[in-house]
Amino acid sequence: xxxxxxxxxxxxxxxxxxxxxxxxxxxxxxxxxxxxxxxxxxxxxxxxxxxxxxxxxxxxxxxxxxxxxxxxxxxxxxxxxxxxxxxxxxxxxxxxxxxxxxxxxxxxxxxxxxxxxxxxxxxxxxxxxxxxxxxxxxxxxxxxxxxxxxxxxxxxxxxxxxxxxxxxxxxxxxxxxxxxxxxxxxxxxxxxxxxxxxxxxxxxxxxxxxxxxxxxxxxxxxxxxxxxxxxxxxxxxxxxxxxxxxxxxxxxxxxxxxxxxxxxxxxxxxxxxxxxxxxxxxxxxxxxxxxxxxxxxxxxxxxxxxxxxxxxxxxxxxxxxxxxxxxxxxxxxxxxxxxxxxxxxxxxxxxxxxxxxxxxxxxxx
Numbered sequence: 001x002x003x004x005x006x007x008x009x010x011x012x013x014x015x016x017x018x019x020x021x022x023x024x025x026x027x028x029x030x031x032x033x034x035x036x037x038x039x040x041x042x043x044x045x046x047x048x049x050x051x052x053x054x055x056x057x058x059x060x061x062x063x064x065x066x067x068x069x070x071x072x073x074x075x076x077x078x079x080x081x082x083x084x085x086x087x088x089x090x091x092x093x094x095x096x097x098x099x100x101x102x103x104x105x106x107x108x109x110x111x112x113x114x115x116x117x118x119x120x121x122x123x124x125x126x127x128x129x130x131x132x133x134x135x136x137x138x139x140x141x142x143x144x145x146x147x148x149x150x151x152x153x154x155x156x157x158x159x160x161x162x163x164x165x166x167x168x169x170x171x172x173x174x175x176x177x178x179x180x181x182x183x184x185x186x187x188x189x190x191x192x193x194x195x196x197x198x199x200x201x202x203x204x205x206x207x208x209x210x211x212x213x214x215x216x217x218x219x220x221x222x223x224x225x226x227x228x229x230x231x232x233x234x235x236x237x238x239x240x241x242x243x244x245x246x247x248x249x250x251x252x253x254x255x256x257x258x259x260x261x262x263x264x265x266x267x268x269x270x271x272x273x274x275x276x277x278x279x280x281x282x283x284x285x286x287x288x289x290x291x292x293x294x295x296x297x298x299x300x301x302x303x304x305x306x307x308x309x310x311x312x313x314x315x316x317x318x319x320x321x322x323x324x325x326x327x328x329x330x331x332x333x334x335x336x337x338x339x340x341x342x343x344x345x346x347x348x349x350x351x352x353x354x355x356x357x358x359x360x361x362x363x364x365x
Contacts, residue, residue, distance in 0.1 A: 004294050004345040005338075005353070009301065010052055013338060016305030016329050017045050025061035030322045031330040032304060038321050039069055039078035039099060043106035044335035047362055050109035051342045053354040063112040066103055071096075074118035076103045086318030093150035094318065096120075101154050101360055104161050108358035117166045121158050125170040127177050134178065139186045141195040141205050145212045152178070153215035160222060160359035175223065182216055183228045192233030200236070203249035203257075207264060210240050211251065214267035221274050221365050233271065234281040240268045241289050245296030252310060259311045260296070262333040266340040266361075269293050273347040274365050290344045297337050302329045309333040 020028045020041065027037035028045045042065065049056050056062070069076045075096040081087055086094045097120075104114055124130050137148040156178050163172035186194045193200075194216070195209040213233070220227045227233060240247045247268035248260020272290055275281045300307045306329015309315040314326040315333075324330030339362060345351040346364065355364040 001291070001349070003351055004341050004349060005052075005351055009298060009341075012301060012305035013048065013307075013334060014052065014054070014305075016334060017048060017331075019304065020045070020331060024065075025058035026063075026065035028331065030317070030332070031306070031324050032328050033323045033325040034321055036080055036321055038080045039066070039076065040081070040102060040317070040322060041331045042066060043102040044331040046106040046109045047102075048335045048338050050354055050356060051338055051362070053352055056110060059110050059112075063107065063110050066107060066110075067112075067115055069103070070114060070116050072116075073120040074100075074114065074116045075120050076100045080321050081319040084319050085316075091147075091151075092154060093147040097154035097158060098150065101157050104158075104165075105356065105358050105360045105362050108356045109362075113165050114161075117168070118158055118162050121155060121162065121171070124155050124159060125168075125174045127174060130174055130177055131181060134181055134185075139194065139196045141198040141209055145195055145208060149212035149215035152182075153218060156216075156219045157222075157359040160219070164359070175219070179220060179223065179225055187228050189229055190232060191236050192227065192229035192231075193236055200239075203240075204251055206236065207240050207247075207249040207251045210237055210247075211263065211267040214271060217271045217274075218361060219359075221271075222359050222363055224365075226280075227271075227275075230275055230280045234275055234286060237268050237272055238285065238289055240264075241293065245292040247293065253313070259313075261310045262300070262307070262336040262340070263309075265293060265297055266336055266343075269297075269340050270343050270361070273343040277347040278365055287348060290348060294341055294344045297340055300333070300337055302327065304328045306330060306334045307337040 022037045026042045028041040030038055030041045071077055076099050077096055090096055138145055159171040159175045162168040193209045193213050198205055200206045217227050242258040244258045246260030246265050248264040250257030252261035253259050272286050276286050300311050315324045317332055342353045346353045356362055
């Protein structure tokens with residue numbers, strides 16, 4: 001079996017990251033279509049370099065650059081993208097909590113900790129508030145359950161971070177309550193998936209609930225808690241693999257549904273890789289699905305060395321300063337697709353992969 005993170009792939013990705021460096025420590029643009037540094041791009045650079053085990057330059061200055069964006073509530077804000085598109089109104093699924101969830105991983109990759117405690121999430125440390133908040137989220141699959149996936153992951157991951165990096169016991173109890181609640185509410189024992197009024201014969205609905213579940217499964221995996229009904233979950237995750245090897249069924253690309261997005265691919269491949277590595281579903285079907293998926297992921301690499309969110313399609317990550325062109329790579333999908341390959345390599349091979357012990361997405365089980 002050839003290497004999943006082979007030398008040619010690695011060198012092209014590193015070249016792409018280098019090409020987006022803006023001349024000051026930690027400052028990177030999002031793609032060749034952009035011309036200003038953004039905080040998201042900085043995190044993707046640090047996290048990708050860390051995956052490869054690269055020596056990260058100017059660590060102290062890079063950390064200072066990231067931490068200069070932390071506000072008094074302990075969240076991070078980037079003035080280069082704020083008050084526009086997805087970020088206007090600061091929603092939980094894509095606002096400061098989402099950005100902060102990325103920054104803390106990047107800081108861990110740089111050997112640092114966010115200097116200020118996160119006071120923004122104090123309300124979720126109240127267990128009654130937390131449960132009522134979860135009850136009031138969108139659980140109907142015909143609505144946008146993916147926003148619930150992101151919101152719970154962002155809050156849950158930041159609670160885990162406060163517990164592990166700032167010694168917050170109340171945050172730890174809140175995480176335990178969140179996982180206990182998720183294990184007994186809106187989850188189907190026959191599928192291991194969450195969501196009400198789901199038609200799993202509809203490929204898009206199946207894909208949608210798997211994508212939502214990925215965000216909660218990561219909370220379980222990080223804490224070493226078994227996900228609900230893992231065998232059934234794996235069975236239904238496998239059903240999202242398409243004939244091209246990816247895991248898209250049309251949620252993010254209705255025109256060419258099998259040209260799957262970076263999110264669709266990792267949302268199925270990460271839980272399969274983690275379950276395989278744990279020995280929970282260690283079988284040839286899962287292994288072959290992951291290998292086929294890895295081959296597909298690498299076809300999304302462009303001549304500039306970066307990777308695309310959806311092959312040959314422009315994708316704006318909520319703001320013009322986060323624009324990925326149709327003919328080139330972008331920092332978010334370059335990191336996310338490389339992480340997908342890294343988790344697969346960690347599960348199936350002895351290739352060197354550097355994962356960090358931090359909540360979010362870039363940890364080992």
